[in-house]
Amino acid sequence: MSKRKYMIHEFCQMKAEGQKIAWITSYDFPTAQFAEAAGIDMILVGDSLGMCVYGYPGTIPVTMDQCITHCEAVRRGAPSTFVIGDMPFGSYQVSDSEAVQNAVRFLKEGGVDAIKLEGGVRIASRIRSIVDAGVVVIGHIGLTPQSTGQLGGHKAQGRTADSAGLVIEDALAVETAGAQMLLIEAVPPEVSAFITKKLGIPVLSIGAGLECDGQLLIVSDLIGHFTAFTPKFVKRYANVAEIITNAIKEYVWDVKTQKFPRDENCYHMLPGEEAKFSELIKRYA
Ligand code: KIV
Numbered sequence: 001m002s003k004r005k006y007m008i009h010e011f012c013q014m015k016a017e018g019q020k021i022a023w024i025t026s027y028d029f030p031t032a033q034f035a036e037a038a039g040i041d042m043i044l045v046g047d048s049l050g051m052c053v054y055g056y057p058g059t060i061p062v063t064m065d066q067c068i069t070h071c072e073a074v075r076r077g078a079p080s081t082f083v084i085g086d087m088p089f090g091s092y093q094v095s096d097s098e099a100v101q102n103a104v105r106f107l108k109e110g111g112v113d114a115i116k117l118e119g120g121v122r123i124a125s126r127i128r129s130i131v132d133a134g135v136v137v138i139g140h141i142g143l144t145p146q147s148t149g150q151l152g153g154h155k156a157q158g159r160t161a162d163s164a165g166l167v168i169e170d171a172l173a174v175e176t177a178g179a180q181m182l183l184i185e186a187v188p189p190e191v192s193a194f195i196t197k198k199l200g201i202p203v204l205s206i207g208a209g210l211e212c213d214g215q216l217l218i219v220s221d222l223i224g225h226f227t228a229f230t231p232k233f234v235k236r237y238a239n240v241a242e243i244i245t246n247a248i249k250e251y252v253w254d255v256k257t258q259k260f261p262r263d264e265n266c267y268h269m270l271p272g273e274e275a276k277f278s279e280l281i282k283r284y285a
Helices: 008-017 029-037 064-077 096-108 121-132 145-151 161-176 189-198 240-256 273-282
Strands: 021-025 042-045 082-086 114-118 137-142 181-185 203-206 214-217
Touching (some): 029 064, 064 082, 064 096, 096 114, 096 121, 121 161, 161 181, 161 189
Parallel strands (some): 021 042, 021 214, 042 082, 082 114, 181 203, 203 214
16 A cells, blocks of 8 residues: 655644644554554654663663664655654763754655654753754653653553643743644643643654554554553554564474474475486595
8 A cells, every 4th residue: 555654743633633643652664554554644763762672771871873763664664654763861861962953864865754752841951952952852751761760660641630730831942932732641631631622733652642643552462562561551453473483483383393394395306416416426425
């Protein structure tokens, strides 16, 4: 199925028309191909690749170079999909100018259409600087995994009125700073519904309810490829871990019992070469 890549303003039109946006993460070429063929609207090359691909305990060790490499692979797999690069911890915390330099790397080297970064009020100047450099920015508030040290773990945010107020302030700051989309993670649906109505930009949810303008899931959770833990907000659509494990078990059994390889898996000698080969090996007898 051939598909045309959306431009950022078309996501705003989708919000206006009440058409929901479907978004997943991807970290590699084949998954990006599958996602594009399945008709996904946007792909995030998330720093969740730290856990889902590299087996780190969290996202903190992820580097710019790793993110760029995975963005390149995803771009090759999904040339007609809006791809977003996720700025890893340390790539935008130090200064506005370093944030701009790293955002530019995502576009020039990673081939992405936009970048995402975590935080609201406290990173508003970073968002403004990156936007001023001509880059499409997506904000990310609520549960921000790069700050789980400060948040005291992977905890839902905005569950008290005071905390909900802080989430709303973050949302307003992200929009005012010029971001063109906002992701809200692990926040009660009534809080994200209020923000979705209040903001002009599309507001996406990961664990923030149905009322948002679209949904994001981590592909490794969606297909059951990452099993170390599963957040409450995940809906699992497949159990790829079981399929892979069973396939490898079957292969191990076939090797041990000599059921693999079979004749059709072998390269045979070219016609007329068997006789010459028999002569040849006599020399080694
Ligand atoms: O890296 C990622 O996949 C993310 C999601 C958790 C929103 O940022």
